[in-house]
Amino acid sequence: xxxxxxxxxxxxxxxxxxxxxxxxxxxxxxxxxxxxxxxxxxxxxxxxxxxxxxxxxxxxxxxxxxxxxxxxxxxxxxxxxxxxxxxxxxxxxxxxxxxxxxxxxxxxxxxxxxxxxxxxxxxxxxxxxxxxxxxxxxxxxxxxxxxxxxxxxxxxx
Amino acid sequence: xxxxxxxxxxxxxxxxxxxxxxxxxxxxxxxxxxxxxxxxxxxxxxxxxxxxxxxxxxxxxxxxxxxxxxxxxxxxxxxxxxxxxxxxxxxxxxxxxxxxxxxxxxxxxxxxxxxxxxxxxxxxxxxxxxxxxxxxxxxxxxxxxxxxxxxxxxxxxxxxxxxxxxxxxxxxxxxxxxxxxxxxxxxxxxxxxxxxxxxxxxxxxxxxxxxxxxxxxxxxxxxxxxxxxxxxxxxxxxxxxxxxxx
Numbered sequence: 001x002x003x004x005x006x007x008x009x010x011x012x013x014x015x016x017x018x019x020x021x022x023x024x025x026x027x028x029x030x031x032x033x034x035x036x037x038x039x040x041x042x043x044x045x046x047x048x049x050x051x052x053x054x055x056x057x058x059x060x061x062x063x064x065x066x067x068x069x070x071x072x073x074x075x076x077x078x079x080x081x082x083x084x085x086x087x088x089x090x091x092x093x094x095x096x097x098x099x100x101x102x103x104x105x106x107x108x109x110x111x112x113x114x115x116x117x118x119x120x121x122x123x124x125x126x127x128x129x130x131x132x133x134x135x136x137x138x139x140x141x142x143x144x145x146x147x148x149x150x151x152x153x154x155x156x157x
Numbered sequence: 158x159x160x161x162x163x164x165x166x167x168x169x170x171x172x173x174x175x176x177x178x179x180x181x182x183x184x185x186x187x188x189x190x191x192x193x194x195x196x197x198x199x200x201x202x203x204x205x206x207x208x209x210x211x212x213x214x215x216x217x218x219x220x221x222x223x224x225x226x227x228x229x230x231x232x233x234x235x236x237x238x239x240x241x242x243x244x245x246x247x248x249x250x251x252x253x254x255x256x257x258x259x260x261x262x263x264x265x266x267x268x269x270x271x272x273x274x275x276x277x278x279x280x281x282x283x284x285x286x287x288x289x290x291x292x293x294x295x296x297x298x299x300x301x302x303x304x305x306x307x308x309x310x311x312x313x314x315x316x317x318x319x320x321x322x323x324x325x326x327x328x329x330x331x332x333x334x335x336x337x338x339x340x341x342x343x344x345x346x347x348x349x350x351x352x353x354x355x356x357x358x359x360x361x362x363x364x365x366x367x368x369x370x371x372x373x374x375x376x377x378x379x380x381x382x383x384x385x386x387x388x389x390x391x392x393x394x395x396x397x398x399x400x401x402x403x
Binding site for chain 1: 187188189206207208209210211213214217228229230231294297
């Protein structure tokens with residue numbers, strides 16, 4: 001009988017990386033959105049491994065993203081908190097975890113989300129990046145006061 | 158025009174961008190560039206723009222003070238100051254019953270006035286066609302500030318309770334055809350007959366221009382204050398300009 005995968009033997013699913021970042025404890029099913037938030041597309045150079053719906057003792061199931069040869073900045077890491085506030089970030093150097101940190105919901109999000117209001121000045125050719133304040137009700141457009149209260153990922157640029 | 162008049166009365170002059178066709182905007186210049194250029198020509202910028210948030214953007218690029226004279230369906234704060242001034246001329250603002258009637262979704266004057274009145278304990282009554290109600294985000298924000306908001310199907314339901322009736326224009330372009338526009342707008346028309354059951358001290362305001370949402374016969378009634386309100390725009394805007402320039 002096949003052994004149930006746990007966080008200890010996830011290597012069976014995805015190989016250990018030498019250098020880079022492991023994003024662990026992503027809410028189940030959100031890994032692809034995390035990748036989208038990080039701006040990783042088919043044309044970017046990173047080698048990327050994704051495990052989705054891996055059994056987790058604390059979370060029931062979780063997703064894991066491994067990025068080779070790229071260490072995420074604080075700004076990038078905090079963006080992940082918007083969709084997966086329990087995610088943890090492990091910076092890997094020479095196969096060892098050198099840094100481990102949680103994600104913090106940022107106060108301000110710039111250039112990540114498009115304002116859904118077609119009449120908003122941020123949806124024109126002005127030399128600005130979209131800007132949202134993160135509030136308890138959702139993302140509040142700095143320019144037109146529109147509030148995105150759900151399905152944030154569908155508005156990611 | 159009222160800002161130009163206010164500036165002239167302060168002894169200053171104003172440069173008007175005029176029509177979009179006549180300026181650099183028609184050539185594709187961004188608003189950011191326009192305000193940076195105009196910052197070098199003037200002591201303050203007054204901006205009215207069809208996009209929401211335009212005035213905020215302008216303030217980020219201008220090196221002189223920027224006054225929002227209306228941004229799309231967003232806000233119209235200078236109108237609100239003169240609205241409050243006009244109400245205050247008749248009655249104390251605190252705890253009034255005020256009705257906003259008309260296009261409350263796109264009507265920026267209604268948005269700004271409702272926000273300001275939430276500071277005065279006002280009870281807000283709203284009467285608007287389906288689809289043109291006050292934006293839900295604004296309703297939530299006002300309710301959280303403790304404002305009581307009551308939605309009505311008809312102005313008849315509430316006319317006798319009001320201290321202020323604030324009428325806004327319902328724009329024809331919000332409707333698929335002229336017939337449905339006339340059908341709806343006729344239900345929101347203010348007439349002397351409707352005002353027969355109003356309180357004696359009720360005042361009727363309108364940010365103007367009006368089309369046919371207020372019967373011209375109302376102009377002769379003591380309730381009508383919209384031309385006084387319009388006139389108040391001059392001293393209020395003079396005060397605003399002086400404040401930002403000094």
